[in-house]
Amino acid sequence: MKRLPWWRRPYFSRRVLEIGPGHNPFAGVTHLLERDIADGHERGGHALIVPAAARLIVGEATTLPFAAGSFDFVYASHVLEHVEEPEAACRELMRVGKAGYIETPSPFLEQGLALRDETSPAHWFHRWFVFSPLPGLLAFEPKSPEDVGRFCSCADGQFLREFFESLDFREAQHFFRRSSKTTVFYWTTSFQVEARDHLVDCRREGRPCRFTGMRQALIANCNDVLRAGRVRRLPRQYPKSRDVFRKYGHTSLFVR
Secondary structure (H helix, E strand, O other): OOOOOOHOOOOOOOOOEOOOOOOOOOOOEEEEEEOOOOOOOOHHHOOOOOOOOOOOEEEEEEOOOOOOOOEEEEEEEEEOOOOOOOOHHHHHHHHHOOEEEEEEHHHHHHHHHHOOOOHHHOOOOOOOOEEOOOOEEEEEEEEOHHOOOOOOOOHHHHHHHHHHHHHHHHHHHHHHOOHOOEEEEEOOOEEEEEEOOOOOOOHHHOOOOOOOHHHHHHHHHHHOOOHHHHHHHHHHOOHHHHHHHHHHOOOOOOOO
């Protein structure tokens, strides 16, 4: 079973809901919600696991079958990138829960993999790039075949474009720590949601783009002394990545 870091766990929560737990629910949940208990296609064929003390309910994330304030804590891990209406799903989280935890793949991972994805976009499970550009704000941008190849015109966007071009991210992803490959969002009471219909270009629109956070995650990873061995192999295996760092004036402990 999954667990949050010990200092973030909802120890005093009596009623805990997890949406879309799949084959690996969080420890301590009292209620589980799945949209389809028979189809394990998006679970990689794994069987649904329901802890003995938990109750399983069939329903949709966008119309949760619970009264307002029913739960002390709500988990939604690797769910929101799938839904058609993320704003509706987030409103439902806030309606039924008092606090919660959201996790999705990060735009850094999603875009890096999608640029080299040889499968048909018709088979993509994930509809959105999900990120938090400001405290208390969760933003969604469409992950369409057209948007995957687009980058903001700002320096961060162009840095990421050239960085992805400098390597094969399908292999290079293993040099990066989990925190750079996931969007993690804790909330209490409520939060803001922005479902965008296009890639926001911060220079042209005056709104924060997703690429600043992607650049920050990449640089932080390359400063991680706990992953020094792996990170040092990145410029050795992909020397052009070091050139991109230098071109944009970015330095780190292990890529310079």
